[in-house]
């Protein structure tokens with residue numbers, strides 16, 4: 502059974518005749534450790550789909566199964582627990598709290614975690630070190646650059662070490678160099694085993710994914726899994742020693758659905 506299963510997802514906004522399906526019957530499966538890109542025109546339904554996958558936005562019909570759990574059959578509280586334990590989010594508009602320091606922003610998701618404050622600080626430090634921002638931990642968001650804000654948002658999204666990371670245009674407004682840094686960071690998390698689903702408009706960013714889901718008018722237009730897997734593998738092979746796990750992943754890559 503696949504790690505994430507989206508089965509006939511539909512999300513309609515509005516009522517009766519005026520209802521519009523932002524997501525109109527989308528099905529796919531994602532394996533553990535996949536790096537999936539979601540592309541498509543503005544208004545195609547990408548963020549809506551990501552919201553459904555993030556247990557934040559119930560579909561009008563269809564099912565989302567993650568790790569054998571039927572997410573929208575859970576009650577509100579259980580679903581919130583699931584979100585906390587399973588998911589990291591990176592939103593395009595960083596959502597940093599302006600009056601909290603970098604460190605405090607990163608510690609936010611840990612508010613609900615039962616652990617000593619010292620332990621939480623340690624976790625936040627580890628996350629900040631991973632994005633290379635430990636030395637700016639005491640600054641406020643308006644004292645760091647846009648790219649650094651993005652990295653704080655990433656540190657915050659991984660501070661509780663979630664198995665799944667959902668990112669909505671994580672490099673939306675960043676320059677090429679910073680974008681590359683962020684993407685290399687995400688690639689590193691992915692290679693450490695994190696499953697990543699990332700919405701992006703940028704082909705350069707999408708290239709980091711093993712597989713691209715292309716959404717058009719709320720439907721899945723294309724699933725480029727195999728080709729992407731091969732390209733990624735070739736790219737990795739050029740960059741470093743071939744990774745057996747990467748190789749195995751291609752063999753295990755799921756066939757396009759639908």
Ligand SMILES: Nc1ncnc2c1ncn2[C@@H]1O[C@H](COP(=O)(O)OP(=O)(O)OP(=O)(O)O)[C@@H](O)[C@H]1O
Nearest residue numbers: 514515522523541542543544545546547548549550
């Ligand atoms: N809460 C809402 N109420 C009504 N319509 C909505 C709502 N959220 C999104 N929509 C509509 O659903 C469609 C898909 O929106 P969505 O935000 O998923 O697009 P997107 O692919 O993420 O676009 P972009 O690339 O611009 O972010 C759009 O037509 C949008 O106007």
Ligand SMILES: [Mg+2]
Nearest residue numbers: 547548549669
């Ligand atoms: Mg969007």
